[in-house]
Amino acid sequence: MKIPVAPNFSEVETLEKGKTVTIGKYDVRDRDGTFDLSIALNYGQSTGSAQMIRFLTEHTEIVCKPPYADWRVCQTIGSTGALEQALRMFCDKDRRDSVLTEQFSFSTALETMAPLGINVFGCALDEQGLMPEAMDRLLTSWDEKARGARKPHVLYTVPSGQNPTGATQGADRRRAIYRVCQKHDMFILEDEPYYFLQMPSYTGRDEPEVPPPKDVEEFMSSLIPSLVSMDVDGRVMRMDSFSKVLVPGSRMGWVVGSEQIIERYQRHAEVASQGPAGFSQIILHKLLDETWGHEGYLRWLMNLRQEYTKKRNALLAACEDHLPRDIVSWNPPAAGMFMWLKVDASQHPEAGRRSLEEIEEEIFSSCIDGGVLVARGSWFLAEKDKALPGLYFRTTYAMATPEAMNEAIKRFGDALRKSFGNR
Numbered sequence: 001m002k003i004p005v006a007p008n009f010s011e012v013e014t015l016e017k018g019k020t021v022t023i024g025k026y027d028v029r030d031r032d033g034t035f036d037l038s039i040a041l042n043y044g045q046s047t048g049s050a051q052m053i054r055f056l057t058e059h060t061e062i063v064c065k066p067p068y069a070d071w072r073v074c075q076t077i078g079s080t081g082a083l084e085q086a087l088r089m090f091c092d093k094d095r096r097d098s099v100l101t102e103q104f105s106f107s108t109a110l111e112t113m114a115p116l117g118i119n120v121f122g123c124a125l126d127e128q129g130l131m132p133e134a135m136d137r138l139l140t141s142w143d144e145k146a147r148g149a150r151k152p153h154v155l156y157t158v159p160s161g162q163n164p165t166g167a168t169q170g171a172d173r174r175r176a177i178y179r180v181c182q183k184h185d186m187f188i189l190e191d192e193p194y195y196f197l198q199m200p201s202y203t204g205r206d207e208p209e210v211p212p213p214k215d216v217e218e219f220m221s222s223l224i225p226s227l228v229s230m231d232v233d234g235r236v237m238r239m240d241s242f243s244k245v246l247v248p249g250s251r252m253g254w255v256v257g258s259e260q261i262i263e264r265y266q267r268h269a270e271v272a273s274q275g276p277a278g279f280s281q282i283i284l285h286k287l288l289d290e291t292w293g294h295e296g297y298l299r300w301l302m303n304l305r306q307e308y309t310k311k312r313n314a315l316l317a318a319c320e321d322h323l324p325r326d327i328v329s330w331n332p333p334a335a336g337m338f339m340w341l342k343v344d345a346s347q348h349p350e351a352g353r354r355s356l357e358e359i360e361e362e363i364f365s366s367c368i369d370g371g372v373l374v375a376r377g378s379w380f381l382a383e384k385d386k387a388l389p390g391l392y393f394r395t396t397y398a399m400a401t402p403e404a405m406n407e408a409i410k411r412f413g414d415a416l417r418k419s420f421g422n423r
Contacts, residue, residue, distance in 0.1 A: 001283070003291050006299040023286055034290075040282035046269035048075030048254075049281050055289045056254045062294060063220070064229045064238065064256060071228075072262040075281070076253045077273045079193055079239045083156070084112050085268045086189055086237060086255075090154050093117025100138075100152035100186070102130055103389070104340075104380040106163045109156060109191070119149035122382030127331045129167035130157055132176035139184045155186050159227060161194035161336015164380045164394040168198070168335040171224050178230050188236045190227045193244040193253075194336035196301040198223055199309045202332035205317050212306050216298045219305075234258035237265075242284065244337070245304055250280040308337065314402035315339060315395065318409035327420060337398040341374075345391040349421050356388040359419065363393070366415035372408045 003021055004014040027033030035051040047053055056073045060066070076082040091097040098119035101109070105122065113120050124134040135155075142151040157177070159169040169177065181188055200210035213219035228238040234257070241253035253276075255265060269275060288297050316332055319341075327344045343363075345356055357378060364376050377392030393412070397405060 001286075003287055004300075006292070006296050007303065009300060009303045019291060021286055021291055023282055035282055035285050037282065040278035042278070044275055044278065046074075046266050046273070046275045048275045049278075049285070051285050051289070052281050055285065059294060059297070060254075060256050062298075063223075064226050066228055066256065067230070067232055068234065068258070070259040071256060072259050073254050073256050074262050074265050074269065075276050076239070076241075076255055076269075077276050078243055078251045078253050079191055079241045080108055080112060081251075081273055082239045082253060082255050083109055083189065083191065084116075085265060085272055086239075087113060087116055087118060087154075089261075089264055089268060090187060090189075091116065091118045096149045097154075098147075098149040098152045099154045099156050100135070101156045101382050102158070102162060102165070103382055104164055104377065104392070105156070105382045106158060106191070107379050110380075110382060119147075120382050121147075121149075121152060122386075125165060125167060127167060128173045129159065129162050129165070129169045130173075130177055132173070132180045135177065135180045136183065139180070139186075151184070153184075153186055154189060155181055156189045156191065157227075158191045158194070160192055160224065161197055161333060161338065163194075163336065164338055164375065164377070164392075165340040166331070166333035166336055166338040167340075168224070168333070174225065174227055175230060178227060178236075181235060182233065186235070188227055188231075190236050190238040192226065192238055193241045195223070195226065195240070196245050197305060197308050197337065198335040199305060199312060199333070201334065202313065202316060205313070205320065209309075209313075212309075213302060216295055216302070219298065219302045228256050234261070237261055245301060247280075247284070250276075250284060252276040252280045252284065308397070311337075311397040311402070311405075312339075315397040315405050315409070318402075318406040321406070322410040322413040324413065324416060324420070328416065337396050339395045339397070340377075341393045341395060343391040343393065343416065347420065356391050360388070360391055360393075363415050363419045366418055367412055370411040370415055372411040372415075374412055 002014060002018040005019050008017045023037060025037040027036035060073055098121055100121050100123055103122035103125050123138060124131050144150055159174060161168055213222055226238060228236045237255055237257035239255050242250050327347050329342045330339055333339050345351055345359055348359055360376055360378060367374055375394035378388055
């Protein structure tokens with residue numbers, strides 16, 4: 001396979017300047033290799049291969065620096081699979097266990113919790129995501145009988161570029177959330193697929209852009225510390241993934257946590273996923289360990305950050321051009337691939353006579369008729385039995401070109417104006 005070599009990461013540059021590498025059946029025996037097909041395609045451990053575990057352990061030490069000695073990593077089949085196993089470890093429907101998460105949360109995570117019989121409760125959000133004061137009030141005043149569930153002892157959160165809201169918890173916010181979890185003895189499931197997609201602040205389309213980091217050291221210092229790097233109690237399990245930054249189809253990630261937690265996770269993996277596929281492991285090992293190394297991978301992530309910054313800015317420009325600002329508002333995302341649009345439903349001509357769900361359905365259907373797909377806010381509501389607290393839609397800048405995003409936002413704006421009376 002042909003691999004891009006830093007800093008030439010584009011497809012054209014890869015074709016012209018990329019490095020061709022091979023993976024053989026007996027590279028360990030015949031070529032002094034450390035990993036080959038005879039190992040990768042055989043039965044292995046639930047942790048995944050020792051070769052990838054070594055790379056991921058080194059990567060975690062470089063990026064997260066957990067503040068205690070007995071931390072470990074274990075490979076996963078991606079963050080959703082990791083979450084499902086973690087929920088089985090920590091929650092029991094017969095005890096009426098519950099999980100606390102963002103008021104609007106990752107829909108797949110919610111759908112993962114539902115069949116396990118786990119009660120889910122949402123906490124209020126602001127532009128930085130979870131509000132620690134609201135968390136503390138909710139947990140302090142918990143009434144088990146009224147709620148029909150035990151007080152949550154697990155927090156599930158996406159701190160960086162949260163899906164769907166795009167909110168990113170700042171360093172002080174993460175420390176405050178951690179303190180609330182200490183106070184109420186909660187375990188934290190930190191889902192960080194977008195961690196490396198942290199971007200410079202949006203300065204406006206006519207303002208000078210923030211210059212990118214000049215080297216790996218500056219890039220690393222610009223990243224908000226992970227919750228697992230603040231974890232002095234062993235109460236955090238961080239879920240990482242290659243899906244959003246490298247190869248979605250690899251179905252490969254890893255978890256980081258205390259030795260005791262990772263040991264239990266391994267036992268669950270032995271009777272569930274049994275570890276990621278050998279093909280994925282050896283291809284990523286060839287790319288990350290044998291070809292790029294840690295610095296090369298971090299340079300790839302630096303490049304990815306710049307590409308996503310351009311995409312985010314293109315979507316923001318489209319919103320500024322095509323959306324009625326008197327009824328639509330947003331916060332420029334500082335990480336991830338999503339932007340959350342808040343629509344002021346109080347200005348709708350039928351406000352008070354129709355429910356938010358009905359207005360949302362009308363706008364969504366009009367978008368479909370106009371050839372554009374936006375995600376409805378109600379899809380992400382953590383507590384499905386509660387009324388919508390507002391009218392929201394999620395957009396993404398992950399894959400579309402700037403031209404396609406511009407047209408899509410124009411069509412969304414048309415749908416809004418149609419619903420609100422051609423404003």
